[in-house]
Amino acid sequence: DSGVTQTPKHLITATGQRVTLRCSPRSGDLSVYWYQQSLDQGLQFLIHYYNGEERAKGNILERFSAQQFPDLHSELNLSSLELGDSALYFCASSLLSGVTYNEQFFGPGTRLTVL
Amino acid sequence: AQSVSQHNHHVILSEAASLELGCNYSYGGTVNLFWYVQYPGQHLQLLLKYFSGDPLVKGIKGFEAEFIKSKFSFNLRKPSVQWSDTAEYFCAVYNAGNMLTFGGGTRLMVKP
Numbered sequence: 001d002s003g004v005t006q007t008p009k010h011l012i013t014a015t016g017q018r019v020t021l022r023c024s025p026r027s028g029d030l031s032v033y034w035y036q037q038s039l040d041q042g043l044q045f046l047i048h049y050y051n052g053e054e055r056a057k058g059n060i061l062e063r064f065s066a067q068q069f070p071d072l073h074s075e076l077n078l079s080s081l082e083l084g085d086s087a088l089y090f091c092a093s094s095l096l097s098g099v100t101y102n103e104q105f106f107g108p109g110t111r112l113t114v115l
Numbered sequence: 116a117q118s119v120s121q122h123n124h125h126v127i128l129s130e131a132a133s134l135e136l137g138c139n140y141s142y143g144g145t146v147n148l149f150w151y152v153q154y155p156g157q158h159l160q161l162l163l164k165y166f167s168g169d170p171l172v173k174g175i176k177g178f179e180a181e182f183i184k185s186k187f188s189f190n191l192r193k194p195s196v197q198w199s200d201t202a203e204y205f206c207a208v209y210n211a212g213n214m215l216t217f218g219g220g221t222r223l224m225v226k227p
Contacts, residue, residue: 002158002160004158009168032209033214033215033216035215042217042218042219042220043205043217043220044216044217045214045216046213056213056214090158090159093190099168100165101147101209103161103164104215106158106159106160107158108157108158109158
């Protein structure tokens with residue numbers, strides 16, 4: 001158990017819908033990262049938040065957005081869902097953010113299936 | 116942009132066989148390199164990491180990796196695999212901004 005929790009574990013929805021994935025970081029960690037793991041794209045970085053502020057963006061679609069709340073939990077919002085959005089969405093957390101490496105601890109993931 | 120290539124997508128071995136998984140990265144500057152493992156149904160876990168110093172890095176569960184700068188490689192090795200090593204293995208490189216770039220992953224199946 002990494003200490004990072006994600007809900008829900010599984011989510012099945014239809015095309016065109018909107019869903020929200022939730023992540024709670026390890027106690028004391030200020031940074032949250034979102035990754036998408038799909039069969040065709042592999043494991044890709046989406047976005048990074050540090051203490052409530054967006055720090056970096058990766059291959060995140062405009063239909064996707066995220067935020068980090070004052071209690072440091074984060075939500076990833078996926079809208080106008082398409083079949084290709086079906087994937088495993090991981091959240092990771094680390095203590096700090098910056099140029100030097102901070103070990104990232106990964107949650108169990110949310111498996112999203114779009115029908 | 117950085118990229119990471121893992122050449123073997125699927126590897127099947129018998130128990131006690133030796134393992135080597137290839138990883139190449141494309142980045143000319145200072146690199147921080149990692150191997151992560153994802154056991155079936157579980158989250159990603161850090162196996163080992165290389166920042167600097169001795170290019171031969173030892174990790175958990177008997178795994179090691181060798182950083183060869185001239186070849187832009189960071190191959191993972193284990194002298195004798197066990198059935199419990201069945202998992203997916205990811206090589207990753209870290210860049211400024213605390214962003215990990217992952218390779219495509221290698222699924223290892225160890226037959227008992």
